Amino acid sequence: MLRSYEYGLLMSTAANTATRLFCKCFAAGDVHPDDALYIPVFHRWIQEKAVPGLLIDVADYQHVPQGPNVMLIAHEGHYAMDRTAGRLGMAYHQKRDGADSFERNLKTVVSNALQAADAMANDASIDGALSFRTDEFVLGVDDRLLAPNNADTLDQLGPQIQAFFVKLLGTEAMEVQVASDPRVPFQVHIRTEVTSTVGDLRERLNTL
Amino acid sequence: MAERTWKDRLEGEITGELTREIELFETQMAHRQTGQLDEKVFAETRLRRGVYGQRYDNGQRHDGIAKQELGFSRSKETKGPETLWDAPGMLRIKIPWGGMTARQLELMAELAEEYSDRIAHVTTRQDIQLHFIHIDDTPDIMRRLASVGITTQEACGNSIRNVTACPISGVCHDESFDVSPYAEAFKTYFLGHPDAQNFGRKFKAAFSGCEQHACGLAIMHDMAFIAAYRTVDGVKQRGFKVYVGGGLGAVPHQAQLYEEFVPEHEILPLGQAMCRVFGRLGEKRNRARARLKFLVAKLGLDEFKKLVTEERAGLPEDSRWTSLLSDAEGFLETPLRGPSALSEEPGSVEYQQWFESNVQMQRQEGYAVVTIALPLGDLTADQMRGLADVARIYTGDHIRATVEQNIVLRWIPLSDLPAVYTDLASHGLASPGAGTIVDITACPGTDTCKLGISASRGLASELHTKLGAKAASMDTAIRDLRVKISGCFNACGQHHISDIGFYGVSRKVGGHNVPHFQVVLGGQWSENAKSFGLAMGAVPSKNIPDALSVITERYLADRQGDESFQAFVSRIGKVEIKTMLKELTQVPGYEVDRSYYSDWADPREYSLGDMGIGECAGAVVAQAEMGLARSESEVFEAQVCLDKNDPDRAAALAYQSMLLAAQALIREQNINITDEPEHIVSEFRTRFFETKLFHDPFAGGKFANYFFRIHDEGVAGLNFHQAHQRVEEAQLFIEAAHSCYARMSTVSS
Ligand code: SF4
Numbered sequence: 022m023l024r025s026y027e028y029g030l031l032m033s034t035a036a037n038t039a040t041r042l043f044c045k046c047f048a049a050g051d052v053h054p055d056d057a058l059y060i061p062v063f064h065r066w067i068q069e070k071a072v073p074g075l076l077i078d079v080a081d082y083q084h085v086p087q088g089p090n091v092m093l094i095a096h097e098g099h100y101a102m103d104r105t106a107g108r109l110g111m112a113y114h115q116k117r118d119g120a121d122s123f124e125r126n127l128k129t130v131v132s133n134a135l136q137a138a139d140a141m142a143n144d145a146s147i148d149g150a151l152s153f154r155t156d157e158f159v160l161g162v163d164d165r166l167l168a169p170n171n172a173d174t175l176d177q178l179g180p181q182i183q184a185f186f187v188k189l190l191g192t193e194a195m196e197v198q199v200a201s202d203p204r205v206p207f208q209v210h211i212r213t214e215v216t217s218t219v220g221d222l223r224e225r226l227n228t229l
Numbered sequence: 230m231a232e233r234t235w236k237d238r239l240e241g242e243i244t245g246e247l248t249r250e251i252e253l254f255e256t257q258m259a260h261r262q263t264g265q266l267d268e269k270v271f272a273e274t275r276l277r278r279g280v281y282g283q284r285y286d287n288g289q290r291h292d293g294i295a296k297q298e299l300g301f302s303r304s305k306e307t308k309g310p311e312t313l314w315d316a317p318g319m320l321r322i323k324i325p326w327g328g329m330t331a332r333q334l335e336l337m338a339e340l341a342e343e344y345s346d347r348i349a350h351v352t353t354r355q356d357i358q359l360h361f362i363h364i365d366d367t368p369d370i371m372r373r374l375a376s377v378g379i380t381t382q383e384a385c386g387n388s389i390r391n392v393t394a395c396p397i398s399g400v401c402h403d404e405s406f407d408v409s410p411y412a413e414a415f416k417t418y419f420l421g422h423p424d425a426q427n428f429g430r431k432f433k434a435a436f437s438g439c440e441q442h443a444c445g446l447a448i449m450h451d452m453a454f455i456a457a458y459r460t461v462d463g464v465k466q467r468g469f470k471v472y473v474g475g476g477l478g479a480v481p482h483q484a485q486l487y488e489e490f491v492p493e494h495e496i497l498p499l500g501q502a503m504c505r506v507f508g509r510l511g512e513k514r515n516r517a518r519a520r521l522k523f524l525v526a527k528l529g530l531d532e533f534k535k536l537v538t539e540e541r542a543g544l545p546e547d548s549r550w551t552s553l554l555s556d557a558e559g560f561l562e563t564p565l566r567g568p569s570a571l572s573e574e575p576g577s578v579e580y581q582q583w584f585e586s587n588v589q590m591q592r593q594e595g596y597a598v599v600t601i602a603l604p605l606g607d608l609t610a611d612q613m614r615g616l617a618d619v620a621r622i623y624t625g626d627h628i629r630a631t632v633e634q635n636i637v638l639r640w641i642p643l644s645d646l647p648a649v650y651t652d653l654a655s656h657g658l659a660s661p662g663a664g665t666i667v668d669i670t671a672c673p674g675t676d677t678c679k680l681g682i683s684a685s686r687g688l689a690s691e692l693h694t695k696l697g698a699k700a701a702s703m704d705t706a707i708r709d710l711r712v713k714i715s716g717c718f719n720a721c722g723q724h725h726i727s728d729i730g731f732y733g734v735s736r737k738v739g740g741h742n743v744p745h746f747q748v749v750l751g752g753q754w755s756e757n758a759k760s761f762g763l764a765m766g767a768v769p770s771k772n773i774p775d776a777l778s779v780i781t782e783r784y785l786a787d788r789q790g791d792e793s794f795q796a797f798v799s800r801i802g803k804v805e806i807k808t809m810l811k812e813l814t815q816v817p818g819y820e821v822d823r824s825y826y827s828d829w830a831d832p833r834e835y836s837l838g839d840m841g842i843g844e845c846a847g848a849v850v851a852q853a854e855m856g857l858a859r860s861e862s863e864v865f866e867a868q869v870c871l872d873k874n875d876p877d878r879a880a881a882l883a884y885q886s887m888l889l890a891a892q893a894l895i896r897e898q899n900i901n902i903t904d905e906p907e908h909i910v911s912e913f914r915t916r917f918f919e920t921k922l923f924h925d926p927f928a929g930g931k932f933a934n935y936f937f938r939i940h941d942e943g944v945a946g947l948n949f950h951q952a953h954q955r956v957e958e959a960q961l962f963i964e965a966a967h968s969c970y971a972r973m974s975t976v977s978s
Binding site for chain 2: 035038041057060061064067068075077078079080081082083084085086087088089092094096099105106114116117163164165166167202204205206
């Protein structure tokens with residue numbers, strides 16, 4: 022279901038208080054390194070504290086099709102070289118210790134996902150075989166109490182998410198797709214025609 | 230306005246009992262955080278609610294170079310001995326006899342997404358486990374589970390664990406009758422039963438519909454029931470062949486036949502009598518010898534039977550012994566769609582492979598059972614929703630988890646099989662090979678278990694990939710073998726009862742630790758896990774795939790006629806097998822091949838430094854201590870009610886807290902104490918007041934009189950001041966109960 026989104030008034034609502042946000046940025050191209058390569062990278066990140074959070078362990082779910090694949094478990098949230106819906110990408114799911122503003126949480130999950138994507142793409146062991154798109158993101162909320170996947174949540178959060186991505190991507194021309202199954206976490210799939218680099222996006226994010 | 234908490238959202242949707250149970254746990258969590266509840270007692274209370282520890286929860290992890298502190302901000306708060314509050318843990322969700330509805334499956338997906346790592350694990354005892362859960366989230370999870378009729382109560386700890394049963398019970402060709410309603414009655418009767426709260430370790434029960442198949446795994450349970458009929462005076466009677474004292478673990482025991490036939494109405498009192506004997510005489514101090522199997526072995530079966538028979542004779546009559554079974558005989562599942570015939574179309578090669586291994590015909594003509602083979606028992610949130618959809622379309626709520634970490638759908642009309650296959654395939658759930666060598670069972674091992682020595686899941690995943698690639702061309706003699714893997718000798722992966730089993734061990738080579746697996750051959754899965762395999766020697770983890778090839782190729786080459794794998798193993802003997810594997814036991818030097826010095830799917834240099842203290846049984850906390858902790862939580866709730874200006878409820882809770890404290894003391898002397906206030910007060914008066922056992926050295930019987938007064942006068946219509954006074958008195962009474970218990974313990978030790 023495609024919907025172009027109208028900006029609306031920001032309201033203080035229950036959905037606004039949700040903190041379990043997630044962001045996925047997608048790998049570019051169709052050919053990617055063997056998933057097993059991500060395991061040692063994540064272990065090294067734990068040693069080097071390479072990405073934000075209290076990094077705890079690595080979980081290998083390569084055997085489960087179209088799932089979280091290879092995960093880096095952290096106290097505040099989980100990173101994953103995720104294959105949900107059959108598409109590889111770097112996901113960050115915030116689990117706890119969120120901020121008290123939706124916008125700050127939004128910024129954190131996007132920032133963490135981008136930072137991890139950047140680090141993975143530039144890891145020596147990956148040898149330049151992986152890069153990430155900057156024109157497509159999924160942003161969602163793992164919280165069916167505060168932000169169920171319905172029109173109310175979309176009304177409450179859609180404008181903020183879209184406004185955020187307009188600033189991040191530097192364009193208002195974007196397509197926003199909403200997951201139609203009410204059982205899944207609320208999520209919007211954002212696509213633009215404008216491309217950039219992960220590094221540029223991270224820099225721009227710092228200014229937001 | 231949307232509700233801000235699950236508590237508000239689900240109000241009225243959860244039974245009062247479960248609501249209380251969850252609120253009580255929340256109170257105990259608060260007490261633990263303020264230091265009012267001892268960490269050992271709290272650990273047992275959380276374990277009994279399925280809230281389990283996980284690897285690294287002592288706040289330390291070896292990162293491959295050195296042991297590192299995990300810098301949780303609340304580094305001083307603990308949820309058990311050496312278990313940090315903030316450290317992620319596992320939640321075990323009991324699925325009695327593996328039966329689930331589509332909605333329940335969807336909820337698992339929601340919980341996995343919101344609180345866990347988006348994956349749910351089906352266990353070898355038909356539970357579902359979620360990992361990396363924060364304890365602060367558990368009350369909400371419990372509420373959400375309760376809203377769909379699931380509890381985590383007694384999923385871990387020294388209690389009666391999930392009651393398992395054949396997943397094809399009711400549709401099987403060979404069963405005597407459907408055991409599902411009996412497993413359900415057993416679960417209902419013993420959940421929270423006072424006679425099942427005083428064990429030194431866990432107690433596992435299973436129901437099986439027949440003797441010849443493996444589904445119920447009766448022989449490896451503390452208490453197992455195999456459905457049987459007998460005819461008395463021309464009347465056919467339902468009952469069970471009962472086994473006791475089985476168990477895997479480091480010292481596996483075959484269960485012994487307790488009784489050839491126990492009539493159905495006797496199974497609950499028999500179970501209760503056994504629980505009492507186990508609670509009274511079972512080992513409490515040495516956890517390694519505290520399972521029922523050790524008590525049966527120590528006493529001998531005859532003496533054990535004598536004690537149970539005596540106990541049974543003295544049990545106070547309970548109407549639920551029969552009422553819980555009143556509908557058992559008429560229990561019948563209703564299929565969603567009518568029966569139909571198989572399609573004439575052969576379907577694709579993939580469909581045929583799947584059909585051959587994953588579909589079994591039901592006893593009821595026109596229907597089949599479909600097995601969804603889950604790699605390592607894992608499935609994603611999307612897959613759970615997809616599976617719920619498939620169930621809703623073709624079969625309704627007839628979903629069951631299996632002890633082989635799979636899921637089955639029953640009552641699939643035969644003509645729907647191609648469509649079911651297509652739908653399952655669209656969710657990645659139509660892998661063939663259920664019940665074959667590729668369908669490997671594995672415990673969590675070093676991935677998440679504190680006791681794990683080797684990476685059982687890493688190895689299982691490796692074998693699954695390797696074997697899966699050649700499964701289609703495998704000889705059936707090999708394909709039909711079963712492989713099971715445990716991360717250590719505790720045998721949660723059930724390695725003893727597979728044709729080829731492995732369990733994790735470690736060996737020191739040139740000053741370095743090297744992960745190994747002990748090879749266990751010749752266990753028997755069929756006939757309810759009839760025999761256990763024998764250890765043949767340890768092989769480095771990285772050589773296990775080769776070891777498996779060597780063993781299976783030799784079996785294929787030397788097999789005599791249709792000789793079974795067990796017969797083959799016993800014919801060629803341990804010496805020959807050791808010789809066969811000898812070359813593979815060699816470990817190249819550290820400088821030659823470092824890969825041997827790390828485990829599957831874990832590139833860190835292997836170390837044993839991450840092992841912790843297991844929580845499988847929790848510490849043994851006396852039943853009285855648990856009861857007193859519960860009474861404290863009640864009185865705390867009473868104080869909260871006072872703060873909320875609710876004197877009626879505060880006074881009622883104060884009274885309830887005193888009853889609980891008194892009952893906890895009485896149970897030390899009289900196991901038959903009921904929940905009836907009259908009974909509790911009269912027993913307390915006789916045993917503790919008149920004997921002066923309860924008397925305080927300074928205040929005498931004053932605190933006991935508070936209890937008698939509240940009982941005599943009741944709590945209705947008290948004003949705020951009076952309610953306040955009752956709450957204060959309850960607090961003092963509970964303190965006195967603690968002192969009394971301490972005096973009793975000193976005397977008895
Ligand atoms: S067998 Fe050992 S490693 Fe596996 S779950 Fe049991 S205790 Fe943990």
